[in-house]
Amino acid sequence: MPDAAPPGPGGPEPADLVVTGCTALVHGEDGGIGFTEDAAVVVRGGVIDAVTSAADAAGLPAAERVDARGQVAMPGLINCHTHAPMTALRGVAEELPVEEWFNDWIWPIETNLTERDVELGAMLACAEMIRGGVTCFADHYFLMDRVAAVVADCGLRADLGWAFFSSQGPAGRERSLEFALRWRGAAGGRITTSLAPHAPYTVDDADLAATADLARDHGLPVHIHAAENREQTEASLARHGRTPVEALRRGGLLDVDVLIAHGTGITDDDVALLGRATGRVGVATAPRGYLKFGWDTTPVRALSAAGVAVGLATDGAASNNSLDVWESMALTALVQKSAERDPRWLTARQALAHATTHSARAVGLAGRVGALTPGHRADLILVDLTGPHTQPVHDLAATLVHSARAADVVTTIVDGRILMRDRRLLTFDVPGIAAELAARLPALTDRAHGRRIQSYDG
Secondary structure, eight states, rough: OOOOOOOBTTTTOBBEEEEEEEEEEEEEEEOEEEEEEEEEEEETTTTEEEEEEHHHTTTBBOEEEOOOTTEEEEEEEEEEEEOOOGGGGTTTTTTOHHHHHIIIIIIHHHOOOOHHHHHHHHHHHHHHHHHHHEEEEOOOOOOHHHHHHHHHHHEEEEEEEEEEOOOGGGGHHHHHHHHHHTTTTTGGGGGGEBBBOTTTTTSOOOHHHHHHHHHHTTOOEEEEEESSHHHHHHHHHHHHHSSHHHHHHHHHTSOOOOEEEETTTTHHHHHHHHHOOOSSSSEOHHHHHHHTTOOOOOOOHHHHHHTOEEEOOOOHHHHHSOOHHHHHHHHHHHHHHHHTTOOTTTTTHHHHHEEEEEEEHHHHHHBBBSSSSSBBBBOEEEEEOOSSGOOSSSSSIIIIIOOGGGGEEEEEEETTEEEEEEEEEEOOOHHHHHHHHHHHHHTTTTTTHHHHHOOOOO
């Protein structure tokens, strides 16, 4: 392990934060997962300055210290695709085929959204993610100024995109661009932004090509749903003679940095296309929602073999019911074993890699977050494994993936700032948020007007 920072002329320079006595999850040069006992993490200026031994850090002066004995320190989890304000719609439409879920429930309700609804939903989502050890999320929704303001206030890291459909005309695309340019780099760099076309079945070829041009001109990534399920791929082939991924390629979106949500309908030929892309390609997998809708799963093994970063996600709480990336990690490991008929894939260590460095690559933050490495931003969490459901520990990686739960996260830190300590949220009043949101639900969920923002016929 690297030693702590050398002392200055008058002795050691005080650290902003020292987390000491933990077992640290570390990445080897090959990206493999390992663990270092009795470690300390030293933070200066929002950056990890050193990962050293607790003994070496014992005499280091620090503005704040966290005693993490008996806890695992690991990189904060990254939710690579969600719709944070949709916490307001958690459980509103259950056990329905996806076309009914969209057309009869979600898209009619979303015509009622106000900025305050979005703000409250985002606040509830961010509180949930902080409590679950998520330090960064990629969001794709509407009225995104309110989401960005919540992120700036609460201390999380996020990549944000204002979604648009071709049915909105050029104004939708222009609004997505204006938002991305205005908020890029905000909150001390914690906010990054993307252009956010909804999907190839709601955004036409001309808009896809125009989005790719804007991405190149302004150095912006793109966050889009594509090949969400097998039926979408089959419908695209029947109507247009191409898959949704091929539509992205023809539109130039594989020549820029792109994050694709879901991809359970990705074909073998699509995998090859994505592997040859000249831009960075990430795919976000959110297995709980796929199980609910009866879909296939993301071909994680094939995509990984092709060099495509596959990150973990939850989708929105309206379809997934939670923003629990721990659950996504466990389900990804289990579903992939079932899909591949191979108990050796996905291993617990591979699942942890997808939750950390792979997810950071998928959202365009590789080298900045996703590892407890000097020079990375100080986004880390502490996990308590003393509960009866996590004891005894024979294989720490397996315990983290298959036994630990979101509620075992005791401390969440972003940019060196503690957002939750000993399970106490420091930036949100959850009862107050929930009470105000509950009072607004009758107006939000009204569908009597007969309108909807879009039609699903993917």
